[in-house]
Amino acid sequence: MSQLQQMGQAARKASFALLNLGRSDKDALLAKIIEGIAASEAEILAANAQDLEDAKAAGLDAAMLDRLLLTPERLAAICADIETVRGLADPVGEELESKLLDNGMRLSRRRIPLGVLGVIYEARPNVTIDVAVLALKTGNAAILRGGKETRRSNLALVAVIHRALEQQGLPQAAISLIDNPDRGLVTELLKLDRYVDMIIPRGGAGLHQLCKEQATIPVITGGIGICHLYVDKSANLERAVDVIENAKVQRPTVCNALDTLLVNQSVADTLLPQLQRRLSEQVRLLGCERTRAIIEVEAAGEGDFDREWLSLTLGIKVVDDVDGAIDHIRTHSSDHSESILTEELATAHYFAASINSAAVYINASTRFTDGSQFGLGAEVAVSTQKLHARGPMGLEALTTYKWLGVGDYHIRG
């Protein structure tokens, strides 16, 4: 049995110990983790400083270094987030339905933890705590595989979690960290279907593709947002410019930021110059030919409408009508978030009924697709696939259900 298989087996066993914890037990565990982070702040920051030094020496860019960095303020923010999760209701144990069958047997559906989660993520030490806390709050064990650049930080943070588990009389194997940079272990983890129930990749398109191709365990794919906003002929153009600016500029590096603007031909002449005045200083605009007949912008090249920009770039395309917008979205969308700006009820409903992305908006910015905006309290990931969970995934997405039949020595006739 390989080391990873042993880890999987231990995680599975630990998951049974978490199965029937009540909310107060789980919240007490989370409180111990908060205490532990405060008590071990010096060790955590020292480990992180070493990670940061190595990362600088390895030539990582400023954005990556920033993601890697922990400070007393960031640790305090992490603890505040744990406190928020503590305050959330526990979905486990909920009875989803209960009915008396004709034969007198009572049949219920009850929400239970998934079991063991496998989470693969990049060099962000906060994800280590984030994922562990969401897993434990929902009674799941987890096997974590973080970026090698945060190795020491992750070890220090997992040590805190292990102490908290021990203090509460729970097995440390509930949260395991794969502390080995061998990439072959990722592939092995993806095939550990005997012990792991769900894989959550938190990273870029490459990681999601690897998981889809290699995993024998169900994978939550998502996080890639090629997001569209269509300005209909009936839209209020002044307000439209505000929404477009918000969707593109407010936080351009995230998956729900706007990538492609679709403009109804009949308002393009008016809207596009206004938009250019508002955005051109900060946003790089790439237009289709019809756009470039109205405003002077760079030409959108082959493939530019299939890109998630994650930066201050915006593709613009003029379309004939709402059907043109729907066709474009169906061809180019990653099923994340799309919006229509319109004043016509029929057009709004037609767009909403025709587009099946995880989140569809009428007269709103695409930036709202987010666990906290949706009132879920926490966000495990944003799913763009269609099974299990769609869009922002809260605590419930870390649970499943079982059927429970209670009879009186019932036999099937």
Added chain:
Amino acid sequence: MSQLQQMGQAARKASFALLNLGRSDKDALLAKIIEGIAASEAEILAANAQDLEDAKAAGLDAAMLDRLLLTPERLAAICADIETVRGLADPVGEELESKLLDNGMRLSRRRIPLGVLGVIYEARPNVTIDVAVLALKTGNAAILRGGKETRRSNLALVAVIHRALEQQGLPQAAISLIDNPDRGLVTELLKLDRYVDMIIPRGGAGLHQLCKEQATIPVITGGIGICHLYVDKSANLERAVDVIENAKVQRPTVCNALDTLLVNQSVADTLLPQLQRRLSEQVRLLGCERTRAIIEVEAAGEGDFDREWLSLTLGIKVVDDVDGAIDHIRTHSSDHSESILTEELATAHYFAASINSAAVYINASTRFTDGSQFGLGAEVAVSTQKLHARGPMGLEALTTYKWLGVGDYHIRG
């Protein structure tokens, strides 16, 4: 673009035409299929007779020939099943939740079709109609890949569906049949993630394993049931024998039939001889050593407690107590159906809380795990995985949801 990619693209396009059909449109389509089967009975039976002739020549066994066979009575039964599906409520369009966010935006979750299903199944022509009808009722397109032994029967049945689609003004590509025995096409279908949203394998363990390993599309695995029944020390032993017999004998070839009986040591001396008297004429009993110290049966060999028997064989193991039963189930179960027979409330609840199989029973036969028994009206498959759907899957399991946000040019602050 390969032929299968073209089929996928056409299926995806067809799925948009099905998206917003109301229940009456879909039920009218199903009525046309019923009419079509009646009108084409002669052609269907002739095609089936040819399939049967070839299958006999190829030396298929009697059970396979029987599964392949269509008769006027079986076609009538298929039509009756379609009528049942027509009578079911349409889950599509249901609003699962709707709330007003603090910022005044209304956020709803609405049930929508999955899109395109890929279904891979063995030589059972009834599955062709069954799957197509469930897909269409829920507004999904489907790509079907049936066993090569039923090629002509499937072509005749799909021709009926195509005529019905055409009569209703719907694209024939809504239901496509891969009419090519090349096994490479199965692998290609499993990776068609651009067009197909979910893979449903309906077949044996080998097919499920292939799908898990090869698919880049989410797969519903299931259908394999290594089912357990534990007789607690407090059980009514006379009634227990009835339940055990029912679970094992009533229909031994299906996934919810009993495979392993676990017996509390304190009642083994009484129960096992009674059971042997009742079952030994029809059931082959395989026992652990402690069992064989009480009744004379064959020894259960290595791996016998990890087998789904699908036949009149029953493994028997004596365990110390309920924890022994739970340990055994956690190690050997396929997460399908498990049962406890007990009169003690605490033991019943402890067992139900400790076992996380798709269906857990207190004082009932495992044979109840079934869409019709659960009142779902139809059964797409029985899932033993934890994501999306568990246990018997009804129409809802062929749907997903989208989030719909309706604002007034809302921007995120």
